[in-house]
Structure formats: C-alpha cells, structure tokens
Amino acid sequence: MSKEKVNRTLPESAHPNKIGIKEGMGYMLGDAGNLFVLTYVSSFLKVFYTDVLKIETGKAANLFLFTRLWDAINDPMWGALVAKRRPSRDGKFRPFLKYVAIPLGLSQIICFFNIGRFTSSDALLLLFAYVTYIAFGMLYTGMNVPFGSLASVITDDPDGRTLLSTFRTIGGGIGGAAPLLLAPFIIYTKVEQANGETYNVANAKGMFLFAVAMGVLSILFYYSCYFTTKERVRSEANPQVNMKKTYLGMLKSKPFVILALTGILISGQLQFASLNQYLYKNYFCNTNLSVLGTIAQYLPMAIMIPFVPKLVKKFGKKELSALGGFFAAAAAILTYIIKPSQDSPMIFIALLFVIGFGYSFISITNWAVVADVIDYQEYKTHIKSESAIYAVYTFCRKLGQTAADYGGLMLLGRIGYRVEEMSNAGFVPGVSEGILKVCTAIPAVTYSLIFILYLVFPLTKKRLEPVYDYVRKVNSAQYNTADCEPAAAATEE
Numbered sequence: 001m002s003k004e005k006v007n008r009t010l011p012e013s014a015h016p017n018k019i020g021i022k023e024g025m026g027y028m029l030g031d032a033g034n035l036f037v038l039t040y041v042s043s044f045l046k047v048f049y050t051d052v053l054k055i056e057t058g059k060a061a062n063l064f065l066f067t068r069l070w071d072a073i074n075d076p077m078w079g080a081l082v083a084k085r086r087p088s089r090d091g092k093f094r095p096f097l098k099y100v101a102i103p104l105g106l107s108q109i110i111c112f113f114n115i116g117r118f119t120s121s122d123a124l125l126l127l128f129a130y131v132t133y134i135a136f137g138m139l140y141t142g143m144n145v146p147f148g149s150l151a152s153v154i155t156d157d158p159d160g161r162t163l164l165s166t167f168r169t170i171g172g173g174i175g176g177a178a179p180l181l182l183a184p185f186i187i188y189t190k191v192e193q194a195n196g197e198t199y200n201v202a203n204a205k206g207m208f209l210f211a212v213a214m215g216v217l218s219i220l221f222y223y224s225c226y227f228t229t230k231e232r233v234r235s236e237a238n239p240q241v242n243m244k245k246t247y248l249g250m251l252k253s254k255p256f257v258i259l260a261l262t263g264i265l266i267s268g269q270l271q272f273a274s275l276n277q278y279l280y281k282n283y284f285c286n287t288n289l290s291v292l293g294t295i296a297q298y299l300p301m302a303i304m305i306p307f308v309p310k311l312v313k314k315f316g317k318k319e320l321s322a323l324g325g326f327f328a329a330a331a332a333i334l335t336y337i338i339k340p341s342q343d344s345p346m347i348f349i350a351l352l353f354v355i356g357f358g359y360s361f362i363s364i365t366n367w368a369v370v371a372d373v374i375d376y377q378e379y380k381t382h383i384k385s386e387s388a389i390y391a392v393y394t395f396c397r398k399l400g401q402t403a404a405d406y407g408g409l410m411l412l413g414r415i416g417y418r419v420e421e422m423s424n425a426g427f428v429p430g431v432s433e434g435i436l437k438v439c440t441a442i443p444a445v446t447y448s449l450i451f452i453l454y455l456v457f458p459l460t461k462k463r464l465e466p467v468y469d470y471v472r473k474v475n476s477a478q479y480n481t482a483d484c485e486p487a488a489a490a491t492e493e
Contacts, residue, residue, distance in 0.1 A: 019160045019232075026228025027154065027164050028171035030097065030147055033221030034140075035175025036214045037108040041136065042401070043274040044183060044207065045111060046409065050419045051202040053116050053125050057417055061409035063126065067134050068402030071395055074138050078145045079391020091231030093153065093387075096146035101222035104139040105215035111136055112211035114204040137398075143222070144394055149387040152371050153233040156471050158464075162309050162317075165368035170305060172363070173298050175221075179214060180294035184287045186210050199426030200287040250392060253380070258457050259373050260396040262450055266362065268400030269446040273297075275408045278417070279439045284345045285426040292349045300357035301364065308364045316461025317365040317372065318454060324361025325451030331355045332447040336440040342427065355447070362450070372459055372467070378474075379467045411438045 049055045049063070085092055115128045151164045187207045188200040250256045280289045311320055331354035340348040374389050415434030422428065459467075 018157050019155045019163065021163075023154060023160075023229060024163045024167035026225050027151065028167040028174075029221045029228070030150075030225030031168045031171035032175035033101070033218040033225065034144060034147065035172050036178060036218040036221065037104065037136075038140065039176045040179040040183065040211065040214045041108060041111060042271055043180060043277065044187060045133070046274065046405065047187075047202050047277055048112055048204075048207050049129060052114060052204045052207065053129065054419050055122075055125060055129065056419055057409045057413035059122075059126060060129075061406045061413070063129055063133065064405035064409070065402060067130065067137055068398050068405075070134060071137060071141070071398045071402075075141055075145070075391050075395035075398065078141045079388045079394075082146050082149065082387040082391070083385065087231075090226075091150075091153065093146040093150040094226055094229060094231060096143060097222050097226035100139060100143045101219045104136070104143050104222075105219040107132065107136040107139050108218070109208075109211045109215040112208045114208060116204075141391075141394060145387055145391045147225075148367070148370070148390040148394065150229065150231070151367060152374050153231045154229060156233050156375070158468050159309075159313070161368045161371045162312050162365070165366065165371070166305060166309055166364055168367050169301065169364045173301055175218075177294055177298045178217075179210070180297075181291050183210050184290050188281075188287045199285050200281055250377070250389060253373075253377060255373050255376050255457065255459050256389065256392075258453055259370065260393060262453050262457075263393050263396040264400035264403070265446050265450050265453070266366070266400065267397035268404040269443060269450075271401040271404035272408055272442055272446070274404075275412070275435075275439055278412065278422075279435050282417075282422060282427060283342060283432040283436050284348075285342075286345070289345055289349070293352055296349050296352035297356045297359075300353060301360040304357070304360045305364060308361065312365060312368070316464075317369050318457045318460055320361045321365055321369070321457070322451065322454040324358040325447065325454045327358030328355045328362075329358070329444070329447040329451045331358065332440075332443040336444040339436060339440060342432075355443070358447075362454070369459070372464055375467050375471045376459060376464075379470045407442075408438070 046060065049060045050057060055063075082093070082096070088095060111132045113132075116125060119125065151161065151168070154164060155161065187203055187210055189203045189206070190198050191201055192198050250260075276293060277287070277290060280287050280293070308320065331351050335348065335351040335355075338347065338351070340351075370390065370393060374385070377389060378384050412435070415438065416428075416431040417435070422431065
C-alpha cells in the first residue's frame, strides 16, 4: 500500500492506532484476573499462615523476605525472556495470557491448602509455605510482565493509553474489591465469649474455598482478555536486546528512577494495608468493618473514573498525581494524630475515604505513567524495551510488598502479637493499641513520600509532547513499511 493511500485512509486528525471502549474493557478483564488472585493472597495469606498454620510472625516475616529476594533473579529473568520472545500470529505478549493463566490460578489455590491437617511439623509447614508461595510469585510475574507490557503495544495513542489505564483501574477495582468485600463473610467464623461478646477467627475451609473461587475467576478473565485485545504497535520480528545496556539506561533515567521509587511506596502501602485485617480483628473486634474499609478505598476511585481522563487531558498525569498525593498524605497524617478509639471505627473509615480520594488520582493514571516512561526511554535511547522496564518496575513493586510484609509482621511480633493467643482472641490491651499505632503511622510516612516524589517527577504534560510526536512518527514509519497492517509479525510459535 502506498504512502499516499495511507494518508487518504487515515485522516491527519485521526491516530492510526486509536482504540475504543471494547479494547479498554478487554484489558480491564485482564487486570481483574490479576487482582482476583493477587489481592486475596496479599490480603489474607498472612492471616492464613499465622492463624491457620500457626506459623510464628517472625518466621512468616522471613518467608516473605526470602521469597521476594528470589524475585531479584526471577523478575529480570522474566523481563529478558519476554523481551527476547519473537512475536507470533497472536502478538508478542498476548500468548502469555493463555499459557500462564491456568498454572497461576492453580498455584494460588494451593497456597491456601491446609496442610496442617496432615502434619504438625513446623519444618514441613514452612517448607510447604515456601514452595507454594515462590511458585505463585514466579507464575504471577510470568503473567504480569507481559500483561503490563501489552498496554504499550495495544496503542501508542496518548488518549488510548489513558483509556487503557482508566479501564485497568476499573478492572483492578473489580478484582481487588471482590476478595476484600466478600472474603470476610466466608473466611471468618464468629466465636462468642463467656461474657457474651463476640470475635472472629480464621476458618481454614472457608479460606480454601474462596481461593478456589478466585482462581477459577482469574482464569476465565485472563482468557476473556486474550480474546478481546489486539497488538497494534509492531514488535520486532527478531528482537536483538542488549539487556545490560537497557538496564543501565534505566538507572541513568530520572523519570524511571522516580517511577521505581513511587512503585515501591505505592505497592508497599497497598500491601501494608492488609495489616488492617488484624486491626479489624483485634482492635475494633469486627471483621465486617473490612468491607466498609474496602468501600472507603474503592468508592472514591469509582466516583473519579469518569472525570480523570478529562482532567489528565487538561492538566497532565504528573500534576494530578501530585495533587492526589497531597490529599492522601494529609488524611493519613490526621489519622495518626487522631488515633480513632475502639468505639469510633467510623472516624477511621471516614479518613480512609479521604485517603482513597487522594490515591484515586494516582491509581487511575499510574499505568499510563508507566507507558509514558517506556516511551520516554525509547525517545532518549532509541531502544524499545517495554518488557524490560516493566519487569524492573514489577520488581520494585515487589520490593515495596516485601518491606510491607516483612516490616508489618516483625512489628506485629514486636508489639506482642502471639499467634496461639491472638488468633483466638479479640481485644488484648497493649497489643491491640500497638496494632492501631502501626496501622496509622506507616501510611502517614508513605503517602507523604509519594507526594514528594510526584512533585519532582519530571515528565510534565508539556515535556511529554515531543515524546508522543517521536513515538507516533516511529510507529507511522513502521506501518508505512508494513503496508499499514497493524499486527505483529506473523511467525509461527
């Protein structure tokens, strides 16, 4: 097809890789699948380890630390594997959706299998926990790296990127909210004390059955994403990737370094929020409050989703994220200062809502910011390295999760949380107040740092304009060369 015909076919005002709602919804389903398994594991596996398998907090903390250190090898390995993969008829990244979906779903289910029914050996319990959690982590990375990279090849249109990020946020909201809203009614059993007061304890059977539900749903949603998305931005037929040069380029890039640091803090704070399960269980003595906490976290996001794309177009992603970071930090600091009493949980929930409002700006735009950094790296280095960048960013997010899990569990042990006592108890003076202090102090620090980092993030709306122009010209040249067929090179797998 001639260049003149391409220009007649595609009006100057139309982006050649423009996408619509259907594509956004397809990508949304993929992230819902991600969050079904990740949120359930992140939010409740600690409770399963401490309260069902009776693994001491210190040993559980070491488990999370060791398994995440393994990710220092695992994540770059997946990044290199994905980067060097030749595209097939399905594209470069989409095939992972169908190949990894079932093993990942099964690995999440096995994590919640109560092996304690068959052995009381601490060594065997720990071995089981290590093996199953490492397997889950490796498979999740094997899904998440290509899935995240997929956004950069579905479209290079800035508006399309914002659309994908917005729908990914919706999918993340669906997948993240479902376990947090529904699990407390299934995985906890109410126990009544002699004085008539009630408290909740973890139910092993309920935790496993809920894991089965999340695993099956994730598989179905991954396959739905596979069938409803398309790779429009061409990938190299025979990628020659210099991983050393690529990774060194990231370390010299201020936008990437700040993105990595915010990734550590954002993911760390989201993971640390899972410690609120102990707050609801052992301070407020009402695990149903976790449902209200989830609503407070996700409702502001749902409210802001229709408005954020228009605000991004007018003000920019960095600018909105800095504003949201300010609101989240201010509310988190206020929560620590007030320290809601055991009898006033709604004050805590209300402040969570304000934090959720501020964080919604960051959450909705986050994945579009990642795509911008990928484009910026290509603009500066002329090296296309979406999967490598995404793999390192994924590892940084896991570093945040590691710090949250390890630090949170160690702090629980430091304030006196003993699994044999606390797993079958409600409010315990001293320990419960310590849980409240930990669960309010850490978010105040974390959100403040996130706000500061977004203030100095260099990719402003104006600075991104030449980046978008460059990427569009590069991809337009590829389309002209390829007779304007926006599909990955058709090679056999």
